């Protein structure tokens with residue numbers, strides 16, 4: 001589901017509602033060798049013969065818009081849709097945020113750091129009330145231990161590694177935690 005727009009005006013970033021029309025864009029993101037690599041970085045262990053389809057992308061976006069177990073945003077940067085960020089809702093905690101930026105030409109500009117910081121801030125310290133209905137006290141995220149850029153982003157914004165690394169779906173993972181300030 002989509003709850004509210006978040007603007008990071010000084011960096012020309014808007015976190016907006018996913019739209020069905022984004023399926024054409026996301027199909028490009030996940031196509032070819034680069035697309036496969038992107039999905040694997042996120043921890044998707046894809047079958048060798050997996051190929052993306054517009055139907056699958058549309059279904060995924062319909063879930064983003066209507067699903068009750070996730071809060072989703074499309075990331076717009078300088079007027080272009082470049083990725084997505086989402087939180088999964090569980091009864092006592094929030095999982096995420098998880099982020100994917102598909103346009104490699106904008107890597108290293110601090111976009112993920114700002115987006116993750118804004119979403120964590122919304123989830124844990126939102127004063128407007130739109131996040132308060134979830135009443136979360138902590139965020140738990142995770143990433144592959146060999147995904148250096150997202151580890152750096154997580155640590156820059158204050159996530160702390162928690163527990164031992166573990167293997168799942170053919171990859172090795174580390175969990176991270178961020179607690180609400182008292």
Ligand SMILES: CC(C)(COP(=O)(O)OP(=O)(O)OC[C@H]1O[C@@H](n2cnc3c(N)ncnc32)[C@H](O)[C@@H]1OP(=O)(O)O)[C@@H](O)C(=O)NCCC(=O)NCCS
Pocket residue numbers: 038041042098099100101102106107108109110111112113114142143144147148149150152153
């Ligand atoms: C991870 C991702 C979101 C980062 O986006 P981004 O906008 O480039 O991130 P930022 O610019 O905010 O920060 C990246 C940091 O990683 C660092 N970094 C990037 N590649 C690195 C590398 N190979 N080695 C060391 N540090 C690296 C950058 O220098 C920067 O840190 P700094 O600010 O201290 O210099 C983007 O690479 C992505 O979408 N990757 C594919 C999907 C993915 O892995 N998502 C996370 C799934 S859990």
